[in-house]
Amino acid sequence: MSVQNLNSIDPFADEDPLGGSQDVGSQADYIHIRIQQRNGRKTLTTLQGLPKQYDLKKLLKAFKKEFACNGTLVDDEKMGEVIQLQGDQRAKISTFLIDNGIEKATIKVHGF
Amino acid sequence: MASEEPLFDPSLKKRKKKAVAFTEDPLGADADPTAPAPETIDNTTTSGEKVDLGPTTAHEQMKMDVGEGEKNEDDDFKAMFGDVKKKKKKKEIPMDLVNSGTSTPTVAPSAPAITEDLDFSDIKKKKKKSKKAALDMEAFEKELSGSKSKSAADDDEEVDVEPNPNLDIDDADLENDPFAQPTDVPVGVDVGNEPWLTSDRDYIYPELLTRFYSLLHAANPALLSSSSQKRYTIAPPSIHREGNKRSVFANVTDICKKMHRQPEHVIQFLFSEMGTTGSVDGAGRLVIKGRFQQKQVENVLRRYIVEYVACKTCKSMDTLLTKENRIFFMSCESCGSRRSVNAIKSGFQAQVGKRSKNRPA
Numbered sequence: 041m042s043v044q045n046l047n048s049i050d051p052f053a054d055e056d057p058l059g060g061s062q063d064v065g066s067q068a069d070y071i072h073i074r075i076q077q078r079n080g081r082k083t084l085t086t087l088q089g090l091p092k093q094y095d096l097k098k099l100l101k102a103f104k105k106e107f108a109c110n111g112t113l114v115d116d117e118k119m120g121e122v123i124q125l126q127g128d129q130r131a132k133i134s135t136f137l138i139d140n141g142i143e144k145a146t147i148k149v150h151g152f
Numbered sequence: 153m154a155s156e157e158p159l160f161d162p163s164l165k166k167r168k169k170k171a172v173a174f175t176e177d178p179l180g181a182d183a184d185p186t187a188p189a190p191e192t193i194d195n196t197t198t199s200g201e202k203v204d205l206g207p208t209t210a211h212e213q214m215k216m217d218v219g220e221g222e223k224n225e226d227d228d229f230k231a232m233f234g235d236v237k238k239k240k241k242k243k244e245i246p247m248d249l250v251n252s253g254t255s256t257p258t259v260a261p262s263a264p265a266i267t268e269d270l271d272f273s274d275i276k277k278k279k280k281k282s283k284k285a286a287l288d289m290e291a292f293e294k295e296l297s298g299s300k301s302k303s304a305a306d307d308d309e310e311v312d313v314e315p316n317p318n319l320d321i322d323d324a325d326l327e328n329d330p331f332a333q334p335t336d337v338p339v340g341v342d343v344g345n346e347p348w349l350t351s352d353r354d355y356i357y358p359e360l361l362t363r364f365y366s367l368l369h370a371a372n373p374a375l376l377s378s379s380s381q382k383r384y385t386i387a388p389p390s391i392h393r394e395g396n397k398r399s400v401f402a403n404v405t406d407i408c409k410k411m412h413r414q415p416e417h418v419i420q421f422l423f424s425e426m427g428t429t430g431s432v433d434g435a436g437r438l439v440i441k442g443r444f445q446q447k448q449v450e451n452v453l454r455r456y457i458v459e460y461v462a463c464k465t466c467k468s469m470d471t472l473l474t475k476e477n478r479i480f481f482m483s484c485e486s487c488g489s490r491r492s493v494n495a496i497k498s499g500f501q502a503q504v505g506k507r508s509k510n511r512p513a
Contacts, residue, residue, distance in 0.1 A: 072499050076427040077442040079397075079505070088500045119500040150425050150499070152448030 071137065073130045075151035085130055086114075087123040096121050107132050384469045386410050389453060391446045394439060398430075401438040401449060411461050413473060417496070418456060424498035425452045465489040 069089075076084045090096060096113055100123050104111050111125035125133075130149050138144050346363060348355040387410070390402045401422075408415040419438060423429060426448075430440040463471050463484035470485040473493070483490040503510070 074427050074499055076502050076504060081443075084502050084504065086500050086502055114500070114502065116500055122500045122502075124502050150427070152426055152444065152451050 069146060070148045071142065071146055073133050073147065073149045073151075075128055075130055082126075083128045085125045085128060085133065087125070087133055088119055090123075096123055099123065103129070103133065103136070106136060386453075386457075389446055389449045391444060391449055393443065397441065397443065399440045399442065399444040399449075400433075401440060404432075404438045405436045407453065411457065411469070412471070413461065417460070417473065418453075420496050421456050421460070422449070422452055424496050425455065427498075427501065460493055463487060463489060464491060 071090055072086075072088045074086045074088070076086065078084055090099070100111055100113055103109075103123065103125060107125065107127075107129050109126045109129060111123060114122045114124050116122055130151060134144075134147050134149055137147055346355065346359065348359065386407055387403060389404075389407060392400045392402060394400045404418065405415055408418050411418070415432070419430075419432070422438075422440070426440070426442070426444065428440055428442045430438060432438055457469070460473060460480075460482065461469055461471060463469075463482070463486070466484060466487040466489070468484055468486040471482050472485060473480055473482050475481070478495075480493045480495060481490055482493050
């Protein structure tokens with residue numbers, strides 16, 4: 041946060057007609073936590089889009105231990121590596137990530 | 153699941169019209185609603201339901217603008233489908249009302265939290281604040297033991313002079329006059345009684361703002377009551393179970409019409425958020441694969457509204473979504489702002505069910 045009046049951006053400047061601001065298609069830098077229904081009351085939680093510097097394998101191990109669930113690392117050809125956990129671990133994952141220094145604004149929790 | 157009905161929130165049923173509502177700014181496009189004036193206004197209506205009256209002080213308003221905007225906005229929207237999230241909201245109230253509350257000991261522990269929000273005050277101030285926050289913990293103990301608001305820990309601070317110690321947020325604004333307390337001025341303050349008339353100093357902005365609101369509310373008491381607040385209502389989604397594994401969302405088209413959105417767009421969002429698939433049947437109902445309850449769909453819809461219907465600038469729901477150059481733009485009809493919105497993108501879909509079923513033949 042900063043003092044709003046000292047911002048260098050001119051709020052009255054004309055908008056770019058194409059809307060060329062950087063957040064148009066910038067979904068890439070979000071960390072997505074999703075949920076998927078399986079049969080019965082079972083669910084899957086997927087974690088996608090973690091920054092490259094994190095070792096997903098170690099993270100998965102930590103998740104499994106912390107949340108007492110099983111999980112796997114899926115290598116999707118389009119989405120890259122995705123952590124997949126059993127059960128609804130969305131809230132737990134997001135608190136885990138926030139506690140470990142990931143900014144809350146970059147985490148997007150999806151689902152119902 | 154037979155649990156559908158029992159899980160249904162009772163506070164939703166209470167509403168006669170079965171319509172859910174969320175508050176809109178009573179002052180229309182102005183993002184600062186009934187702001188600083190009244191301590192007397194409670195955040196609840198007579199029926200006990202929570203009403204978002206917006207920031208309590210002008211300062212809070214600033215705070216919202218700088219960083220908290222997102223959060224508070226979300227709160228607004230949590231209220232819109234009724235009070236499903238009431239419990240959660242209640243938990244947040246103490247934080248918001250800290251500077252308008254009485255001098256209960258609970259003020260002290262929340263002081264550190266306040267200082268975190270004060271990043272925009274200049275550095276010198278901030279230092280002072282954090283020091284005070286540390287001191288406040290001692291003050292807390294003292295207050296517990298009976299001494300009321302004047303704690304010794306505050307002695308070296310100017311806060312001490314203030315009649316109301318809870319106003320430490322505002323004194324960041326009121327640099328030169330600790331006595332000035334915008335939130336303290338009662339609603340019906342009579343003109344000619346302003347504090348700056350008796351002293352030789354000039355009036356300051358928060359005082360004038362308070363004066364404005366007190367005059368405004370005195371002239372139009374209707375602005376204060378929640379019944380007069382314009383509410384944006386949407387019928388709750390009606391979800392039925394079809395068979396064992398599918399849910400039917402019967403009134404999609406109605407809701408889409410109400411939101412002025414294409415059903416395709418809404419449905420696409422629903423599917424990508426819920427991580428499922430489905431189809432629209434002949435009667436215009438949406439058949440969703442998987443078991444979903446009403447409040448789950450409601451949550452997703454609420455998020456849709458936050459992202460694709462509500463104007464981020466004025467919070468009006470009167471917006472249009474248009475597609476230009478493969479990018480969706482949302483233009484507000486009431487304030488004229490125009491912004492691009494994120495394209496709906498479904499993420500990774502895990503393999504669910506039998507693999508043999510998914511294999512293309």
